Amino acid sequence: xxxxxxxxxxxxxxxxxxxxxxxxxxxxxxxxxxxxDDEIHQxxxxxxxxxxxxxxxxxxxxxxxxxxxxxxxxDSPFIFVRDDSGDVQVLFDSCQHRGTTVVRAExxxxxxxxxxxxxxxxxxxxxxxxxxxxEEFFKELDTCEYALDSAPQVDSYRGLVFACLSADAPTLxxxxxxxxxxxxxxxxxxxxxxxxxxEPIRWEIDTxxxxxxxxxxxxSYHTLATxxxxxxxxxxxxxxxxxxxxxxxxxxxxCSGHSCMLAYLENQEYxxxxxxxxxxxxxxxxDQLRLAKRLVSSVGTVFPNMSFLQMNLNPDPENREVTAxxxxxxxxxxxxxxTQVWNWILVPQGASEExxxxxxxxxxxxxxxxxxxxxxxxxxxxxxxxxxxxxFGKKMGRESNFQMGVGDMSDSEEISDEFPGPGEVYDTxxxxxxxxxxxxxxxxxxxxxxxxxxxxx
Amino acid sequence: MSxxxxxxxxxxxxxxxxxxxxxxxxxxxxxxLLTDDxxxxxxxxxxxxxxxxxxxFSDDGFHYREDIGTLTTRVKRFDREYAWAENPPSRTRRFVxxxxxxxxxxxxxxxxxxxxxxxxQGDTTESDMLVGERHDTLRRVDGSFKLxxxxxxxxxxxxxxxxxxxxx
Numbered sequence: 001x002x003x004x005x006x007x008x009x010x011x012x013x014x015x016x017x018x019x020x021x022x023x024x025x026x027x028x029x030x031x032x033x034x035x036x037d038d039e040i041h042q043x044x045x046x047x048x049x050x051x052x053x054x055x056x057x058x059x060x061x062x063x064x065x066x067x068x069x070x071x072x073x074x075d076s077p078f079i080f081v082r083d084d085s086g087d088v089q090v091l092f093d094s095c096q097h098r099g100t101t102v103v104r105a106e107x108x109x110x111x112x113x114x115x116x117x118x119x120x121x122x123x124x125x126x127x128x129x130x131x132x133x134x135e136e137f138f139k140e141l142d143t144c145e146y147a148l149d150s151a152p153q154v155d156s157y158r159g160l161v162f163a164c165l166s167a168d169a170p171t172l173x174x175x176x177x178x179x180x181x182x183x184x185x186x187x188x189x190x191x192x193x194x195x196x197x198x199e200p201i202r203w204e205i206d207t208x209x210x211x212x213x214x215x216x217x218x219x220s221y222h223t224l225a226t227x228x229x230x231x232x233x234x235x236x237x238x239x240x241x242x243x244x245x246x247x248x249x250x251x252x253x254x255c256s257g258h259s260c261m262l263a264y265l266e267n268q269e270y271x272x273x274x275x276x277x278x279x280x281x282x283x284x285x286x287d288q289l290r291l292a293k294r295l296v297s298s299v300g301t302v303f304p305n306m307s308f309l310q311m312n313l314n315p316d317p318e319n320r321e322v323t324a325x326x327x328x329x330x331x332x333x334x335x336x337x338x339t340q341v342w343n344w345i346l347v348p349q350g351a352s353e354e355x356x357x358x359x360x361x362x363x364x365x366x367x368x369x370x371x372x373x374x375x376x377x378x379x380x381x382x383x384x385x386x387x388x389x390x391x392f393g394k395k396m397g398r399e400s401n402f403q404m405g406v407g408d409m410s411d412s413e414e415i416s417d418e419f420p421g422p423g424e425v426y427d428t429x430x431x432x433x434x435x436x437x438x439x440x441x442x443x444x445x446x447x448x449x450x451x452x453x454x455x456x457x
Numbered sequence: 458m459s460x461x462x463x464x465x466x467x468x469x470x471x472x473x474x475x476x477x478x479x480x481x482x483x484x485x486x487x488x489x490l491l492t493d494d495x496x497x498x499x500x501x502x503x504x505x506x507x508x509x510x511x512x513x514f515s516d517d518g519f520h521y522r523e524d525i526g527t528l529t530t531r532v533k534r535f536d537r538e539y540a541w542a543e544n545p546p547s548r549t550r551r552f553v554x555x556x557x558x559x560x561x562x563x564x565x566x567x568x569x570x571x572x573x574x575x576x577x578q579g580d581t582t583e584s585d586m587l588v589g590e591r592h593d594t595l596r597r598v599d600g601s602f603k604l605x606x607x608x609x610x611x612x613x614x615x616x617x618x619x620x621x622x623x624x625x
Contacts, residue, residue, distance in 0.1 A: 106504035106614060108511070198518025199501050203616035229537035233530060316526035340615065361522050370499075370520050370621035372534060375542035378619040 011394040014039040021443040024436050028403035034442075035208040035400070036389030041336035048304050048445045049074030053153075053162040053175045055306035055330050056080050056090055058344065060159060060195040061107075066124055069107035072332055072340075073163055078151060079103050079113065080161065083124040088156065090163045091126045092149040102148075107199065113148075122148050158187035159194060160306075160328070170450060177256025177452055178422035181288065182300060185262075186310050186326050189292040190278040192349035194326055197360045201343040203369045207381040208388070209305055209331040209339040210442065215377065216299050216307035216329065217438050218251055218261025220429035221404060226376050234317040235372050240271075240296040247296055250415070253433035255423030257441040257451030260300025260308075261434055264291055271296045273312035273324025275355055278348040287420035295324075300434075303441040303451055305331040315365035315372060323355075325363035337385040343368050402439070405431025461558065468568045469556050471595060471602040476551040479624055484532040487624070488525075492596055492605045497523040499609045499625055514610055520621060521609075528624075535622075542622035547578045549623055553591075564597045565605065572609065574625060576618065585618040587611060587625065 017031045017040065024030055034040055054073045057080045061069055068081035070093065077093040079102075093101045095115040102113040102122065112129065114121045121130030126148035131138050151163035155172035157180065162172055169175070176183070187194055205212075215222070223231070223241065231241055239246050240263075248266040253259050265271050270293045281289050301307045307329040312322045330342035345363035347356045366373045384400075387393050405412050405428055412428035419425040426433060441451035471490075478487040491497075501518035505511055523531075534540050552573040560567040569592055576585040594606035609625040 105506045198515055199503050205619045228539035229534045233534055316530050319526040375620035375622040379542045
């Protein structure tokens with residue numbers, strides 16, 4: 001009765017899909033399936049988010065002893081708290097008794113954390129300091145052994161606090177490696193550093209966390225299409241934009257496993273986004289300061305899910321001035337097709353209140369849940385996950401293309417020798433090497449390697 | 458009818474008319490309902506412990522903090538074919554209720570109302586629901602009301618929407 005259907009053409013196994021990503025430097029493509037797959041999502045939580053350094057928050061969010069905020073690493077809940085002696089702790093939010101979460105609010109100030117189940121009580125360092133009726137029912141309990149678990153590694157860089165859930169992983173200093181040269185352009189140009197304004201804006205988008213993270217390594221190509229309406233209205237002044245002739249571009253790939261893009265005004269001493277008087281030569285090299293003052297646009301991702309963006313933008317070109325701000329972003333994986341976005345706006349601590357407010361308004365007016373730029377991204381990114389998770393897409397081996405500008409695709413040239421900063425640097429913002437670096441790091445993290453290792457295929 | 462009753466009716470008529478313009482996508486007409494010095498804010502709401510002395514509504518964290526210039530720029534952007542967030546356009550329906558006149562002066566009325574905003578977009582059965590309380594100041598300009606201040610206090614801390622490409 002008729003011919004048998006070929007049933008061999010089934011959905012590829014997760015391990016094979018992951019392995020394909022390891023060839024990205026040769027192929028310039030990845031299987032789209034990694035952008036919406038239950039098994040890969042679970043493996044990411046166990047590998048990527050357990051073995052790498054993940055952003056927790058900024059020290060300025062918890063300035064006083066007892067200040068705390070609830071945060072997540074992958075799907076694991078943590079308490080980000082400044083303890084009574086002023087040190088920052090990242091404690092697993094799970095009572096040592098029966099395991100429920102002890103923090104009830106998003107943030108606040110407290111002298112202790114009291115579990116709502118049986119009222120075991122912990123101080124701000126996580127020590128167990130109270131067990132109701134201990135002398136009657138828990139006589140032999142050694143409270144010293146029941147402190148809240150600390151994240152295995154916690155460290156900070158220029159105010160940004162990270163944690164790593166593996167004690168064996170490289171230190172934060174080793175993990176960020178040479179990439180700190182670029183982070184410093186945004187975090188160290190002003191006396192007093194940067195501070196967070198307000199609480200992080202949080203919302204959820206129906207796409208995979210990697211879509212935002214790869215986009216923020218430097219997708220200048222999409223700016224001309226997705227953000228055409230914002231460009232047309234001069235929210236991003238055209239002379240500063242990717243289409244602008246005046247700016248000098250650089251894409252930074254292969255920088256300790258991280259990557260970014262930047263653009264600056266070579267022929268102007270000062271690009272004008274931040275107040276000139278906040279710049280200091282105290283913390284940057286001459287090359288860094290020269291670049292920091294001239295920056296008009298920079299976007300990057302610290303693998304896996306912290307991104308940053310600094311741009312000179314204007315939410316009301318007819319009446320306002322072009323203003324810079326620093327946007328720090330966390331793409332928290334909630335499901336294979338669900339990401340919670342955490343969005344912080346940072347400003348120079350020493351700037352005037354007028355500037356800080358203007359910078360904040362520029363930030364949320366362009367890059368946030370109601371941002372004139374970003375609302376359009378969220379309308380597009382859903383579709384990537386939708387098609388990536390579809391049966392036909394998986395069976396046919398649908399691929400995402402990251403070949404733009406790489407190798408013979410364009411006339412761009414490597415300028416690593418001339419450029420003052422580290423990494424493999426190219427003289428364009430139109431190349432996908434920054435994204436290839438991201439997915440190479442992802443492959444390494446998924447296969448148990450350090451993201452900066454040379455052992456990849 | 459008492460003056461107070463009439464005043465509330467007048468406020469309600471303004472708010473219903475305004476909601477109609479927003480639901481119908483007549484954003485340029487909506488801008489005409491705003492004063493030149495309008496302050497439009499949607500503060501970040503923060504989950505706090507019961508009894509916390511701090512307000513749940515942030516003083517310095519916002520989803521929107523706009524004036525007439527930034528609002529006008531936003532409206533002009535939505536006119537563009539490439540404003541993908543609203544292409545295809547959202548289908549929104551605003552239910553404005555529980556209108557309460559709080560305070561009146563010579564030319565201004567402070568009025569609170571509840572907002573339930575339904576949004577559906579594209580080929581999906583999923584929808585966004587945004588609920589909150591509006592704190593508005595309406596001002597009489599040339600005999601009719603205009604919106605001089607709006608603060609929308611939402612009932613969500615983590616927004617249940619992929620983007621706010623519409624006004625509340």
